[in-house]
Amino acid sequence: MFTNYNITVHLDPGRHQLAAQVELKLKMPHAGRELEFYLHRDLHVVIDGDKVEKFRRHDQPFVFAPDSATWQVELAQDVAAGEVVELCFDYTGTLPQPFPQGWETNRLTPQWVELGMYGPWFPWNNQYGAFTYQVKIYIDEGYTVVGLGSTQRQTDHWLLTSSRPVEDIVLTAAEGLTQAGGEAGIYVFCARQEDSQGARQLADDARWTLDYFSRWLGRRRVRAGLTVVMAPRDKGGGYARPGFVVMQGLDRKNFIHELAHLWWTGASVDSWEDWLNEAFAEYSAVRALKELEGREAFERYLDNKRAHTQGLPPIRNLPRDHKDAWLVLYHKGAVILHQLQQALGEEAFTGLLRRCLREEVDTTDGLIALISDIAGEGQAREFANWLDN
Ligand SMILES: [Zn+2]
Incomplete structure (x- = not known):
């Protein structure tokens, strides 16, 4: 079993507000009673759980998430490595726009919602290994949500799930987010009408490139389909997760670089x-x-x-x-x-x-x-x- 997050999140892009309840079944990464999580520093957080003795906040951010604060959790007793500990996180907050020191990728604005580990919106520690998740997302009806994993529209919310273990939970949303191109497992989404022709071009490039890399390098390491989201922002750049790529703008080389990560992935990213x-x-x-x-x-x-x-x-x-x-x-x-x-x-x-x-x-x-x-x-x-x- 992998660590699993079960999350319900309410997003109010107009007010830049986020409210979440997280049930985390954490497979203990090490023996002991001390745990640490990063969360955006403007969130008010309460942590609970059978084994939780106390928790406290440190303003020290994690180096790859400059807008985070560190939450230290102390368990009532030592727990063996590999054992599962259940933790509940309840938090709300108004996220500043833009994030003051952040890398400009993560944001919660009316025009564009993009949340992930850079301004961490879920309790995260890069040392705790890969995890699976189910996220129920409540957001204004006009918004379309696309994220890392499978995204489905339900009657009054969106369901984002990954049964494959990954190391981030990325969700994007916008009112005009539509699928502009794609077939054969490659889907390109864009939020701005003026990007739609470019998005179709990317879908064509993607098809050619994946074929070229397969012939040259053999089977790719990430086997899932590929979802590409063109983020309507001018700063922050792009990034790739298994089967999911966020692009900023139409830079063909950057795009192909992100596609190449379907092969080149797996080495430590923080050294x-x-x-x-x-x-x-x-x-x-x-x-x-x-x-x-x-x-x-x-x-x-x-x-x-x-x-x-x-x-x-x-x-x-x-x-x-x-x-x-x-x-x-x-x-x-x-x-x-x-x-x-x-x-x-x-x-x-x-x-x-x-x-x-x-x-x-x-x-x-x-x-x-x-x-x-x-x-x-x-x-x-x-x-x-x-x-x-
Ligand atoms: Zn890269």
Whole structure:
């Protein structure tokens, strides 16, 4: 059994208000009696449960959710790792617009609702592993809801469920949110009329790209269909969850990067090892663009990355919240992968990528071991050296 959230949430976008009741069946991530959860700092929270002794709030935010506060829960007695603890969270609040320090992705406004872990709207801890959920969403009748998992309209609410374990609960909603394109398991939604032609273009790109990656890399790791939501906002960028992508604007490269995460996912996202997700997705995206836009465009993308990553710190051990993390883990990483492709040749390089995916290699040490296996110890040492420089 996985940790499970059973949530009822009332959203009032006009007033920026949220009220939720959460029944959390938490599979204890460790033995002991101390637990920690992040929630948006403007929520008034009450925590209850058979085993709850007390709870208190710390203003310390979680580094990847700058608008969060930390809630510490103390249980009445020690609980063994893996045992299930039931906790109830009851909270309400008016969320500021925009979130003061946030990454501008999460918001609760009349025009656009987008809630997830960045300004956490549900009690969350990135260390507690994947979970399943059922969320009942009550919102003004005119709104359409699309989220991570399966979304269904019920008589007076929406039901968002994920029976597959995931690590975020993302829900988006808007009055004009409609499906603009999609077939064969790929659905593209947009909230603005002026985005609908672009959304259809993305659906076409998606079909081509998924086919290209399948031929090149083999079966993708995330098997579900794909829902893409074009967020009507100008800041914050996009992100991908298993089978669910939020896009900001029509940037084709970013879109293909997000699609590549259906293959490149699984490495730790809060350490430098995230380069295994990000650089591989980025390099795969640039390779797809080579097919779509030609070799010259491909070289331009690479030159651009080289120019912007000169003199930056090494990938290995770079703190994930380092100011240059994006340039180093995404772009410098992609340049290094291209160097590896040049050193190994296309056939061996493709063989390496396919084995990484098949064997679910989620650590850099695992990758280096594979390189050693395919191309010898000398090549593996040289590659390790690139990560250290
Ligand atoms: Zn990415």
